[in-house]
Amino acid sequence: LHMFNRSILSALLLFTSLCAYAQQGLISNINARKAVSLNGTWQYVVDPYETGFYDYRFRERGQNDVDAYWNNDIPANKTAKKEYGYIDKYSLQVPGDWNHQKAEFLYYEGTVWYKKSFDHLAPTAGSRYFLYFGAVNYKADVYLNGKKLGVHKGGFTPFNFEVPTSLLKEKNNFLVVKVDNKRYADEVPTLNTDWWNYGGITRDVKLVEVPQNFIQDYVIQLKPIPGKAPAATPLAEGWIKLNKAEPGAIITIEIPELKFKKQITATDSMAKFNFALPKLQLWDTEHPKLYNVVVSTANNRVEDKIGFRTIEASGRQVLLNGKPLFMRGICVHGEIAKEQRRAVGNADAKILLNQAIELNCNMVRLAHYPHDEGMVRMADSLGILVWSEIPVYWTINFGSKEILEKAKAQLNEMITRDHNRASVIIWSVGNETPVSPLRTEFMRNLITEARRLDGTRMISAALEVNYTALKDVNVVDDPLGEFVDLVAFNEYLGWYGGLPDKCRTTNWSTPYNKPLFISEVGGEAKGGFSADSLTRFSEEYLEWFYKEQTDMLKRMPDNYVGISPWILVDFKSPKRNHPVYQEGWNRKGLYDEFGNKKKAFFVLQDYYKRMEKERK
Numbered sequence: 233l234h235m236f237n238r239s240i241l242s243a244l245l246l247f248t249s250l251c252a253y254a255q256q257g258l259i260s261n262i263n264a265r266k267a268v269s270l271n272g273t274w275q276y277v278v279d280p281y282e283t284g285f286y287d288y289r290f291r292e293r294g295q296n297d298v299d300a301y302w303n304n305d306i307p308a309n310k311t312a313k314k315e316y317g318y319i320d321k322y323s324l325q326v327p328g329d330w331n332h333q334k335a336e337f338l339y340y341e342g343t344v345w346y347k348k349s350f351d352h353l354a355p356t357a358g359s360r361y362f363l364y365f366g367a368v369n370y371k372a373d374v375y376l377n378g379k380k381l382g383v384h385k386g387g388f389t390p391f392n393f394e395v396p397t398s399l400l401k402e403k404n405n406f407l408v409v410k411v412d413n414k415r416y417a418d419e420v421p422t423l424n425t426d427w428w429n430y431g432g433i434t435r436d437v438k439l440v441e442v443p444q445n446f447i448q449d450y451v452i453q454l455k456p457i458p459g460k461a462p463a464a465t466p467l468a469e470g471w472i473k474l475n476k477a478e479p480g481a482i483i484t485i486e487i488p489e490l491k492f493k494k495q496i497t498a499t500d501s502m503a504k505f506n507f508a509l510p511k512l513q514l515w516d517t518e519h520p521k522l523y524n525v526v527v528s529t530a531n532n533r534v535e536d537k538i539g540f541r542t543i544e545a546s547g548r549q550v551l552l553n554g555k556p557l558f559m560r561g562i563c564v565h566g567e568i569a570k571e572q573r574r575a576v577g578n579a580d581a582k583i584l585l586n587q588a589i590e591l592n593c594n595m596v597r598l599a600h601y602p603h604d605e606g607m608v609r610m611a612d613s614l615g616i617l618v619w620s621e622i623p624v625y626w627t628i629n630f631g632s633k634e635i636l637e638k639a640k641a642q643l644n645e646m647i648t649r650d651h652n653r654a655s656v657i658i659w660s661v662g663n664e665t666p667v668s669p670l671r672t673e674f675m676r677n678l679i680t681e682a683r684r685l686d687g688t689r690m691i692s693a694a695l696e697v698n699y700t701a702l703k704d705v706n707v708v709d710d711p712l713g714e715f716v717d718l719v720a721f722n723e724y725l726g727w728y729g730g731l732p733d734k735c736r737t738t739n740w741s742t743p744y745n746k747p748l749f750i751s752e753v754g755g756e757a758k759g760g761f762s763a764d765s766l767t768r769f770s771e772e773y774l775e776w777f778y779k780e781q782t783d784m785l786k787r788m789p790d791n792y793v794g795i796s797p798w799i800l801v802d803f804k805s806p807k808r809n810h811p812v813y814q815e816g817w818n819r820k821g822l823y824d825e826f827g828n829k830k831k832a833f834f835v836l837q838d839y840y841k842r843m844e845k846e847r848k
């Protein structure tokens with residue numbers, strides 16, 4: 233009986249702790265909200281043994297434990313013992329990964345406690361407050377004035393926790409975030425990735441103020457008419473989600489430039505709508521027209537910039553606004569190579585997207601995780617199409633329900649953040665997952681979830697081809713092809729299989745009657761290293777590789793709708809250890825880490841110029 237009670241008790245405890253810290257509804261379009269930025273200098277304690285979290289018996293410390301690092305670090309008096317503290321000598325900039333900020337953090341994977349004090353001088357009576365994090369890699373435990381607000385996992389998606397107003401003080405609020413970027417087998421991503429595991433509070437932090445009842449989220453998108461261009465007065469559909477709805481509340485949607493105004497009445501917290509918009513300029517890659525859209529209730533107003541377009545996989549083609557689309561893409565990591573750090577904010581987004589534009593791209597595949605919101609916003613305004621992905625990467629434990637839930641949570645956060653971005657046309661549920669019935673079931677679940685969350689975009693996943701069993705015709709027949717809208721596959725013919733001239737005799741096809749996209753292709757070259765084209769890692773090898781590849785592409789089947797080679801810029805990876813050519817860098821960039829173009833760049837650029845003419 234004793235044992236029985238114990239197990240019930242521990243099950244109950246687990247359940248309540250999960251509930252207590254479940255993420256509350258994500259507030260979208262965060263930059264349009266009234267908020268105080270908590271970016272800037274944060275003090276920190278590095279804690280590889282997690283002494284601030286566990287006592288010497290490795291039991292989680294109680295909330296008021298004076299040795300818990302979430303509690304005030306000032307000793308009660310001069311006699312009191314304190315073995316930690318936050319001082320300016322140990323500080324980091326937020327947003328930003330820790331790895332590039334201090335030499336000793338380059339390889340660090342573990343816990344760092346971040347602390348920021350802030351004042352809250354003039355709280356508005358009746359307002360509600362949320363702490364918002366653009367992203368923390370990987371696990372964040374958030375504490376304010378000694379009270380735990382919540383836990384979030386997932387290194388690339390936003391989250392927010394409501395702050396009870398009674399907890400906020402006028403002066404010196406003590407905000408602590410325990411950030412842990414250790415890799416685990418049962419997390420998403422898992423232990424093994426081909427990129428740098430940058431840790432820290434990598435994106436913006438804000439204290440957001442909203443009224444009691446507020447507009448939490450909304451979707452306003454064109455409804456595609458299968459196989460057709462949108463009507464002259466296109467049909468928009470979507471919904472508005474109110475936090476603490478008052479039944480009968482009036483919601484207004486306005487597009488001032490179009491002199492459009494529509495009111496709907498909320499019956500509960502979700503108000504769905506569909507209506508015809510006036511004649512407007514559609515968003516596309518040449519005219520990325522964005523309209524100011526204002527959603528308001530009696531006491532809350534949110535303004536956004538939204539482009540209106542339709543996207544769909546139709547038969548063997550992809551249609552953007554009803555017209556066949558060819559994607560001249562490139563894969564991009566969220567990294568500024570020159571400074572060996574995670575990309576964050578608009579300025580970084582501009583650097584990366586302009587590099588893609590120079591290559592003559594109209595599309596980017598944001599690998600392998602959701603990038604900073606600035607990236608999709610910038611893509612919206614530059615007219616670059618986006619493939620956005622969750623880090624379900626390589627081998628994860630596909631039999632685990634818990635892992636599926638973790639992946640779903642990230643999918644949900646990615647879609648919620650960006651579901652009004654015209655640039656985003658593809659949600660990808662993962663990359664190069666090994667074929668098995670369990671894997672397919674897992675991925676099919678994610679696809680179903682993505683469709684439930686957003687029925688207006690294509691769903692895909694980067695599939696694999698077996699390079700060791702290359703035939704003259706390689707068939708992309710991964711069973712997942714049945715469930716995706718766009719059959720996408722990675723191929724490295726001439727790098728991981730054979731030499732580039734293998735391309736002369738190789739052809740590709742898929743049994744699925746769907747559009748076919750090459751989501752990766754690439755090889756390595758060390759910028760500035762010149763040799764004959766048979767020498768691995770030379771610029772000439774990679775140039776040859778791209779010549780053979782682009783020649784092969786002339787023989788692609790009629791459902792070939794585009795390609796996003798791997799990758800825009802060389803990127804840091806602990807897996808790449810050649811002491812001369814790699815030194816911890818994956819060298820498949822068309823730009824090297826200093827931003828110099830490799831010879832191969834011009835081969836792809838030429839191909840894209842040709843394709844732009846041929847398949848407008």
Ligand code: GCB
Pocket residue numbers: 426600663664722752798818820
């Ligand atoms: C892939 C992966 C990508 C790797 C790349 C490589 O297929 O999707 O994340 O970095 O190959 O360089 O091997």
